Amino acid sequence: MELLCPAGNLTALRAAVDNGADTVYIGFRDVTNARQFPGLNFTAEQAERGVEYAHERGVRVHVAVNSYVQAGGWAQWQQSIDQAARIGADAVIVADLGLLAYTAEQWPQLGRHLSVQASATTPEALDFYRRRYGVTRAVLPRVLSIQQVEALAGETDVELEVFGFGSLCVMAEGRCLLSSYATGESPNTVGACSPAWAVQWQERPEGREVRLGGLLIDRFAPEEPAGYPTICKGRYEVEGELEHAFETPTSLETAELLPRLRRAGIHAVKIEGRQRSPAYVGKVTRIWRQLMDRLPAAEAAEGDYAPDPDQVSALQAFSEGRTTTLGPYERKWQ
Amino acid sequence: MSEGAKAMKIAIGPILYHWPAAEIRRFYDSLRGRVDTFYLGETVCSRRREMRAEDWIGLGRELAEEGHEVVLSTLSLVVARSEAAVVRRLCDNGELRVEANDYTAVSELEARGLPFVAGPTLNIYSGRALRAIQRAGAVRWVPPIEMPGASLRGVLAELAELGGDPMETEVFAYGRQPLAFSARCFTARHYDRPKDDCGLVCAHHPEGMPVTTRAGERFLAINGIQTQSWCCANLIPAIPQMQEMGLSAVRLSPRPGAMDEVVAAFRAAIDGAPVTLEEPPLEQQCDGYWWGDAGYKRKALETGTVE
Numbered sequence: 001m002e003l004l005c006p007a008g009n010l011t012a013l014r015a016a017v018d019n020g021a022d023t024v025y026i027g028f029r030d031v032t033n034a035r036q037f038p039g040l041n042f043t044a045e046q047a048e049r050g051v052e053y054a055h056e057r058g059v060r061v062h063v064a065v066n067s068y069v070q071a072g073g074w075a076q077w078q079q080s081i082d083q084a085a086r087i088g089a090d091a092v093i094v095a096d097l098g099l100l101a102y103t104a105e106q107w108p109q110l111g112r113h114l115s116v117q118a119s120a121t122t123p124e125a126l127d128f129y130r131r132r133y134g135v136t137r138a139v140l141p142r143v144l145s146i147q148q149v150e151a152l153a154g155e156t157d158v159e160l161e162v163f164g165f166g167s168l169c170v171m172a173e174g175r176c177l178l179s180s181y182a183t184g185e186s187p188n189t190v191g192a193c194s195p196a197w198a199v200q201w202q203e204r205p206e207g208r209e210v211r212l213g214g215l216l217i218d219r220f221a222p223e224e225p226a227g228y229p230t231i232c233k234g235r236y237e238v239e240g241e242l243e244h245a246f247e248t249p250t251s252l253e254t255a256e257l258l259p260r261l262r263r264a265g266i267h268a269v270k271i272e273g274r275q276r277s278p279a280y281v282g283k284v285t286r287i288w289r290q291l292m293d294r295l296p297a298a299e300a301a302e303g304d305y306a307p308d309p310d311q312v313s314a315l316q317a318f319s320e321g322r323t324t325t326l327g328p329y330e331r332k333w334q
Numbered sequence: 335m336s337e338g339a340k341a342m343k344i345a346i347g348p349i350l351y352h353w354p355a356a357e358i359r360r361f362y363d364s365l366r367g368r369v370d371t372f373y374l375g376e377t378v379c380s381r382r383r384e385m386r387a388e389d390w391i392g393l394g395r396e397l398a399e400e401g402h403e404v405v406l407s408t409l410s411l412v413v414a415r416s417e418a419a420v421v422r423r424l425c426d427n428g429e430l431r432v433e434a435n436d437y438t439a440v441s442e443l444e445a446r447g448l449p450f451v452a453g454p455t456l457n458i459y460s461g462r463a464l465r466a467i468q469r470a471g472a473v474r475w476v477p478p479i480e481m482p483g484a485s486l487r488g489v490l491a492e493l494a495e496l497g498g499d500p501m502e503t504e505v506f507a508y509g510r511q512p513l514a515f516s517a518r519c520f521t522a523r524h525y526d527r528p529k530d531d532c533g534l535v536c537a538h539h540p541e542g543m544p545v546t547t548r549a550g551e552r553f554l555a556i557n558g559i560q561t562q563s564w565c566c567a568n569l570i571p572a573i574p575q576m577q578e579m580g581l582s583a584v585r586l587s588p589r590p591g592a593m594d595e596v597v598a599a600f601r602a603a604i605d606g607a608p609v610t611l612e613e614p615p616l617e618q619q620c621d622g623y624w625w626g627d628a629g630y631k632r633k634a635l636e637t638g639t640v641e
Contacts, residue, residue: 069460071488098462120437121413128441143517148413171514172411174457178514180480181563181629188457213628216549237546238524245545246520328517
């Protein structure tokens with residue numbers, strides 16, 4: 001199984017490479033990727049240096065061009081694909097049909113991976129992308145249970161990549177317009193969820209309030225930890241009860257599922273977090289490298305597999321709200 | 335129904351809520367002969383079984399015999415094999431057109447060479463993507479809910495430049511807007527029930543469960559695994575612009591009650607009459623997306639015109 005790690009800049013890319021990533025995934029510094037944050041991501045020149053650094057060490061680079069081409073924006077998205085091809089990226093991660101068609105036609109040698117933003121969940125859907133656009137791998141959206149992931153792996157020729165660790169989208173990726181409902185901008189249109197310009201913090205007698213596009217999405221007590229504000233993790237009133245109506249802030253952590261994922265033939269495990277610091281990327285990459293390297297021995301040992309508790313608690317320390325979940329992989333969500 | 339080939343049509347979108355079968359039939363009875371197109375089927379949750387695939391197909395045949403255009407809508411998020419089987423059953427109905435709401439359905443329809451309607455969740459945002467889905471067999475499309483009118487105009491111009499055939503375009507013009515889909519059922523979660531033993535609690539909420547901010551602003555509506563805008567889209571003020579762009583239909587999304595009034599208002603607006611619709615009251619309406627703003631905003635609804 002391949003370990004894919006995120007990088008939002010060159011330092012993070014080196015940290016991922018140096019700590020044992022098999023593949024690093026990156027994006028260009030514009031609206032063409034679904035993790036567009038101010039100051040984050042790569043210029044073409046930085047990306048080229050990143051590919052060089054990784055390739056010299058036997059590590060692959062995937063480039064996410066995974067927001068949706070907007071009206072009038074073709075030239076910009078095409079340029080991202082062309083740049084990824086020219087700098088020698090091993091694959092592009094794409095969701096848009098027009099971009100997939102273009103890449104298949106113009107850069108047939110460039111690997112085409114279906115982005116999680118395309119939310120493909122069935123062998124039929126995967127086969128559509130394979131037969132029409134030569135997609136060889138798909139990143140699964142975080143909506144399937146582990147049983148469903150296992151079943152899907154048995155029914156498709158497309159390689160599967162799943163998220164193993166990091167922030168958790170509660171909604172199916174590419175199927176969420178909550179951000180644009182409040183701000184006019186979404187991951188699909190500009191690659192941004194909860195764009196920073198639309199976030200407003202305010203100290204008030206009732207507590208620290210955070211608004212998105214003018215709408216109050218949460219209020220925190222003085223010592224209460226507050227993560228990056230997104231609509232799906234806010235607190236609201238539903239039928240007279242104040243609650244996290246969608247999800248409490250938590251992170252996905254699936255170390256205990258590794259043996260099942262491997263047995264199912266999952267091709268790659270992906271760590272979320274292009275927006276994270278190089279230090280974070282380095283440490284999380286190292287822990288996951290060890291978890292995966294020790295997997296065969298740990299599985300061969302007597303009894304049920306359990307990942308190293310020290311490593312699990314180390315991962316927990318990196319997690320939003322310091323809590324983790326198996327998310328959609330476990331029955332409770334289904 | 336409206337005269338003339340160019341008159342915009344009125345389509346009734348699929349019912350997004352869990353209503354009892356009798357209510358569903360009453361709903362369609364009340365609109366017979368008053369609209370051009372009915373989209374039928376369960377698009378949100380496969381656990382809702384008031385109407386099986388066979389029932390939808392049967393109802394569809396009845397309505398089609400009476401002269402309506404009928405389209406069968408597929409599930410928007412397909413994860414279980416049983417769900418994919420229902421999608422296949424709808425695609426194999428042999429007679430009625432299908433609206434594909436995910437790429438499972440697109441795959442089935444393309445493989446059969448059947449013309450289809452590309453639903454609003456297929457993420458078609460550009461002329462190139464529209465050309466690609468057209469090549470796969472789409473003959474009509476419903477743009478993403480968040481697409482502004484000006485962008486839609488651009489997409490259609492791009493399609494023409496690419497040499498694509500003109501495509502029928504249907505805009506989501508009325509109703510609570512579907513904004514997100516999840517593996518989780520938020521209605522069941524609110525009732526502290528597991529999704530696979532949900533007791534179909536969403537049946538208690540024929541128009542979803544309101545989500546209110548801590549400042550008391552009505553914000554969203556929870557409808558099972560779907561999250562909707564709490565405010566109701568109303569694009570009546572945009573109709574002259576849609577007609578000028580050559581769009582083929584408006585989609586009105588079913589709400590409990592008052593749909594006859596809504597249909598009449600849209601029909602009048604299409605016929606060029608000045609009309610205001612206060613169902614629901616104006617402060618519960620929105621049109622921000624069409625005018626390129628945040629979805630929850632009121633633009634032309636407030637001022638009468640924009641631009």
